[in-house]
Amino acid sequence: MADFEPQLTKRFNVKDGHTLKGYLATGGYESLKKLFTMKPTEVIEEVKASNLKGRGGAGFPTGMKWSFVPQNTGKPIYLAVNADEGEPGTFTDRYMLFNDPHLLLEGIICACFAINSHTAYIYVRGEFYEQIQRLNAAIDEAKKANYLGKNIQGSGFDLEIYVHRGAGAYICGEETGLLESLEGKPGKPRIKPPFPAVVGLFGCPTIINNVKTLCSVPWIIANGAKAYAALGTQESPGTHVFGLSGHVNQTGYWEMPFGMPFMDFLNNYGKGVKGGKLKAVIPGGSSCPVLTAQECEDLTLSYESMKAHGTMFGTGCGIIMNEHTDMAKVLKNLTHFYSHESCGQCTPCREGTAWEDRLLKKILNGEATAKELDLMLEVADNMEGKTICVLSSALAMPVRSFLKKFRGDFEKYLVKNTVAVPEKVQ
């Protein structure tokens, strides 16, 4: 992976890369020159042609999303930037915000120009205190240098960006939950339709994009969709910041084009599995179905390969587990998390997540039989795809994949198999 130019992380090791001076010295805001010679529709077409996919987890084509905004409503159009990075196992946006806040601003300018928006909100996870400081500093600098505000660089285009600090709920990372939270309400996802592109923030057309999605746009504008599409694979063009955590010798994140074999990534960058052989991988944040070591053999880092393996690309940050991992306890961690983070609005999610958690607790306490395992699967079926947002599915998918692929880890806790009752789980 030698011959590619980092797009997203190139300033991570540049001194003062997060300041306007450092940013401009390394080619910052260059894309704007070209941007302002284009028509907004041309920008959308360019991004469409690049086949850039949303990095937030769902992988929806960004250009297509932008084209959904109705331009004739007479209402303002908003861009909301989802910087509420909270998916367990995912930790790359925080570095983007910290090391290169101006790149995000440049991406926002490109996106707002394309969708004809003059106001953007960056919704940042409340815990990212330093990142919020850096973002605000960057916005101040950019305003002073006329990269934001009225008539940006003489283009006639106006844009204001505001940073909104979240209060720490996972569900506010869901796009409509984020909008509710931005409006000052509890972060409860909205029922769709209407979709936010039509009725979004404050009832106006709104586009919600992830941090890395927007950070990819300036490069596309500057270098063209063709150059971007040439990177990575056909279905997954461009580069991404991939992360590894869990039982690896070297945890961290690395930018590279899509398409690298997963095992190469794990062994060359993560320096191999720590403490034993590979047992399981959650490939893109905790809500993606788990993969066994065997399934990872021919896995590549791309949307299409993940899909072919019955899981999702998600956020591109893998959680690695070695052979000594007790998958039942891993799942308990997830059921606890999702039952705690459910907004409580839809019945199947509110009741289902808590039911799964209690069932698993019963199993781990050695009080359950095979009946409970089957019930967990059935409850998962009743949760998936039956709610307003996907949080319910985000637990149902791990439950089903864990129980299917690692049933033995659960069966050893069942009443007839338990020799000594293990420590009580709370």
Add this chain to the structure above:
Amino acid sequence: MAKITIDGKVMEVPDGTNVLEAALSNDVKLEHFCYQRYLPVAGNCRTCMVEIEGPKGNMLTVGCNTKVAEGMVIHTLSPKAKAAQKSAIEMLLLDHPLDCPVCDKAGECKLQNQYMEYGLYDARRDVPRYFKGGKAEDIGEHIMLDQERCVLCTRCIRFVDEVPKTSELAIVNRGHEAKIDIFPGVRLDNAYSGNVTDICPVGALTLKEFRFKQRVWFLKKTESVCHGCARGCNMTVEQNKGHIYRFMPRENPELNKTWMCDEGRFSFDHYQTNRAAEVRVGKENRNLAYGIDQLAKLLQDIPADQVAGIASPTAALEDLYVMKKLFEKRFNPKNLAAPFWDKPGDADNVLKVADKTPNRQGLKLLGFDTEGKDLLARMEKGEFKIVLMMHNNPFGHDEALAQKVYGKVNALIVLSVHQTKTVEKGAMVFPVRTFIEKNGTFVNATSRLQRFRQAFEPENPDVIESSMWLACLANALKVEGFDYVDTPSVFNAMAKEVEALKGLTFNSIPSTGVVLAGLASVAEEPFKGIKAQPNVLGKKCEGECSKA
């Protein structure tokens, strides 16, 4: 209109209707908790799951938030749809306290009813129950909250947000710990608070006035119209063995939707307390036949011009009609008026109007003088020996003025529902029926003719309708043309004579009333400035589909 197919049944529904509404208004059963047709869609209970055929395969979704489209094919009974509906009910019941034996909602609880329809399985929650706590919290003048029974449908929250716009309620906490609560320091005391208990699909919100008073399955329900103000909200009288336990709003899409104010709702006790009980002639309690006989004898010797009639906007249209007819045929119609000295009450832009009588428009319709200045002036001079006072209470409203006006009258003949000050002054008193105990009609402030039906017979057979009493008197006086058998027959005779009522019969009046052409409205339409109808309604559907 859009042509759609639900479970193989082809139907036409208005454009913009949602699938759930389309199903319910066409007699297709589809269960739901959070949907209330006069409140915005929340889509959170996930029980109205349907399968909709599409080009990319069938889609499982909620009916309430899916608008119909031409040619849409919907399945509510497919295995996938049934499984989703069933599992949603199971989840709603998961941590429910199942205290039905002591819950006032039992018998009209959606959770109970739907369990009978979709459940009947063995409980599968063999893990510890999650206790929400919050048992019987006093949250308002009329309202008790049981958080542990709540299914978090948010109907009550949407109601207080949308209709009275007072927003006292909210959900606190997240996930399975979420519960409905009032904001700290706030009480649920708005003028429409009782409605939250009607729309609560379970027993989480109950009325203090109804708690532990009566099991709902003993209640007999009668279509009626609220007597409390000139809005005339549609309601049902719910009683058992002649005791009224509650008034419940009855759906009328063109008038009160499914709402009514607390003032009207809790007025039920007024109609069963302090009632005028016995026929009184002079100082003695006698029976009705004797009283009428004595009155007829008295009237025989008095010149017709010395008899005046005082009617009231609280009387039914039929009472007023018979009184007018009696004065036309036997006495002098110029000596009949309806001065009613009440003070206007409070009004708002939701339902309440300032006029707190139910039938002032009815007086207008029949040409009554509602001021009676001339008549009262002559009364004061002592031109009248006998006054027939029907449902009016001048001594209660303004005793000094009444004494001045009526002081020279020889005999006040009082027809009254309640034991009033005017009753005390009466030379003869005849207790009559409330609107609950009789059939009849009112015309409301927006000129809507509305019918109310008799809920029960009063215990005392001498307590009869004013219209029938007047007919008895007419017959005793041997005046022709008063051979009415009951109130509906009075209405039918009246409809033949009164232009605005032509073509109507008592039983052909729609249960939601009919607006009378040619009678000007005297009040604003209800819900001014309030978006109380966020959903496109399907075909008219009365009763269960909307209320609970």
